[in-house]
Amino acid sequence: MAHIVTGDSGIHDVVEALRRGDVVGFPTETVYGLAADIRNEAALQRIFSVKGRPTSHPLIVHIADFDQLHDLAVGVSPACLALLEICWPGPLTVVVSAAPHVSRVCTGGRDSIAVRLPAHPLAQMVIRELGAPVAAPSANRFGHVSPTSALHVANDLGDDITLVLDGGPCAVGVESSIVDFSVTPPEILRPGSITAEEIRAILSHHGTDLSTSSHGPSRAPGMMDRHYAPRARLVLHEAGDPLPVDGAPILRFDTNLVDAARHLYERLRELDARHIPLAHVVLPTPSGLGFALRDRLSKAAAGL
Known part of the structure; x- marks a missing residue:
């Protein structure tokens, strides 16, 4: 250790x-x-x-x-x-x-x-x-x-x-x-x-535009389709969607985005520490810091 x-x-x-x-x-x-x-x-x-x-x-x-x-x-x-x-x-x-x-x-x-x-x-x-x-x-x-x-x-x-x-x-x-x-x-x-x-x-202010549509091979960390991933399977839901009643835990990331970001990976790690196979995740709206949270959660849920 x-x-x-x-x-x-x-x-x-x-x-x-x-x-x-x-x-x-x-x-x-x-x-x-x-x-x-x-x-x-x-x-x-x-x-x-x-x-x-x-x-x-x-x-x-x-x-x-x-x-x-x-x-x-x-x-x-x-x-x-x-x-x-x-x-x-x-x-x-x-x-x-x-x-x-x-x-x-x-x-x-x-x-x-x-x-x-x-x-x-x-x-x-x-x-x-x-x-x-x-x-x-x-x-x-x-x-x-x-x-x-x-x-x-x-x-x-x-x-x-x-x-x-x-x-x-x-x-x-x-x-x-x-x-x-x-x-x-x-x-x-x-x-x-x-x-x-x-x-x-x-x-x-400096006459420079910004593109948000990256493409081509990975040029930086975190660009793989699946990344940041726990062993648990994550099922993603938009805020306001009806959630299944199947006994699986529900993780909400749609309020207090600063706090949600600070504890994002800790909460995903807790799923694995508790040997939880499946969790439902409520996504934040796609704006501001919500884009970063959606990016991480979408990649954490990909491929399973």
Whole structure:
């Protein structure tokens, strides 16, 4: 079982592990990440093997400041920078053209890189003390329910990693919004707590449109048809629909969307912990944060 560490000594232990080429669990405001030093290709490859993740699936690189963005990326547009000035640090990832020196292990073989500046103070401390960005997808088995606590990480990956830095429960609870600036107009590849409406409003001040219709092969995490999935079968219902009376639990995500997002993955994990085979899910309306919740729940329910 992975050792859960806390405080300054925990930060030190995690940074030393990263310097040795280990992969570690660390907190962000969205979900917990499985982090590796981006300068170490063997460590990056270890992320894929621990998660069981396809190597063509890009990793999100987490940074501590804008200087690290400019080291990793080339040709970042003024509209992109304007968006980041407002939304960073925070739950927004941008896909931009990668600098030549960036490992293509990190980018899934592409010439673009996904970058985020997390708001969680412990994540920033780890990156600053390490002196380099970290690649950090969600710290769970590929396709399964994302972790929002250190214990979730230890339970999922404890046989394959040694350390998890405990930063408490994740404040947001769903993965970051992803906007692809390597295409014109920019596209939302994954909805999150920073909504399409908010992003479009910012970009419009800089004469830039926003597309919400991503297409083609997976260019970012979370674009697979089935993802974020518990073992339980989920049956989705719109708010106001009649619900079956079959004894299966009913999970409602149609009120208090901020709280619903924060506890989404915890509630899905509880189904599996209780060995519940089937649950009914009431979806939120498709607007604002509701888009992100519907995205996660639709993918969690797909394919069963």
